[in-house]
Amino acid sequence: NAGVTQTPKFRVLKTGQSMTLLCAQDMNHEYMYWYRQDPGMGLRLIHYSVGEGTTAKGEVPDGYNVSRLKKQNFLLGLESAAPSQTSVYFCASSPQQRYHTGELFFGEGSRLTVL
Amino acid sequence: GQNIDQPTEMTATEGAIVQINCTYQTSGFNGLFWYQQHAGEAPTFLSYNVLDGLEEKGRFSSFLSRSKGYSYLLLKELQMKDSASYLCAVMDSNYQLIWGAGTKLIIKP
Numbered sequence: 001n002a003g004v005t006q007t008p009k010f011r012v013l014k015t016g017q018s019m020t021l022l023c024a025q026d027m028n029h030e031y032m033y034w035y036r037q038d039p040g041m042g043l044r045l046i047h048y049s050v051g052e053g054t055t056a057k058g059e060v061p062d063g064y065n066v067s068r069l070k071k072q073n074f075l076l077g078l079e080s081a082a083p084s085q086t087s088v089y090f091c092a093s094s095p096q097q098r099y100h101t102g103e104l105f106f107g108e109g110s111r112l113t114v115l
Numbered sequence: 116g117q118n119i120d121q122p123t124e125m126t127a128t129e130g131a132i133v134q135i136n137c138t139y140q141t142s143g144f145n146g147l148f149w150y151q152q153h154a155g156e157a158p159t160f161l162s163y164n165v166l167d168g169l170e171e172k173g174r175f176s177s178f179l180s181r182s183k184g185y186s187y188l189l190l191k192e193l194q195m196k197d198s199a200s201y202l203c204a205v206m207d208s209n210y211q212l213i214w215g216a217g218t219k220l221i222i223k224p
Contacts, residue, residue: 043204043214045212107157
């Protein structure tokens with residue numbers, strides 16, 4: 001049982017390059033999230049999805065795009081990477097938010113460095 | 116604005132008890148979560164409180180006072196493997212999680 005899987009685990013980009021982070025979950029969860037984690041700061045929500053074909057902006061969406069074409073996959077794209085996007089990115093999923101404990105299941109994280 | 120405050124770092128001794136505090140100011144409240152995160156790893160769920168009082172789960176307990184906007188995580192019989200960051204998060208009225216910056220707990224022999 002893989003849970004939540006993120007690829008790649010590590011990536012170094014040059015400013016202006018583009019890339020896509022892939023998140024896959026095998027728990028049939030409806031909700032999926034992309035967070036970034038920076039030193040001294042709490043997890044910040046970039047984008048999230050409440051179901052296949054839907055996406056919504058979180059707290060820090062600028063410079064990122066997402067897609068949820070299949071229920072099990074949630075892609076995070078950086079069209080033109082900037083040094084400010086150097087961070088650790090976490091994908092998470094949950095069965096639902098309302099009427100539930102809201103527990104999130106996290107992937108192992110993707111460490112992105114933008115030079 | 117919404118805010119979660121918790122100490123940046125704490126140190127405790129193996130076998131002892133430690134209490135990690137969390138205070139919050141959020142737009143509405145739909146529950147408070149504690150997560151554990153070992154260095155270089157993903158956060159993992161520890162506890163969920165939505166009503167006032169103490170929830171006990173083995174060596175870990177979590178307390179909530181909604182009127183005071185306050186929670187704590189109590190870790191008993193500390194083990195070296197408890198060295199980690201502990202993240203406090205509150206679900207607001209829009210069912211969005213607001214995260215604290217985390218408390219790094221260092222356990223000394």
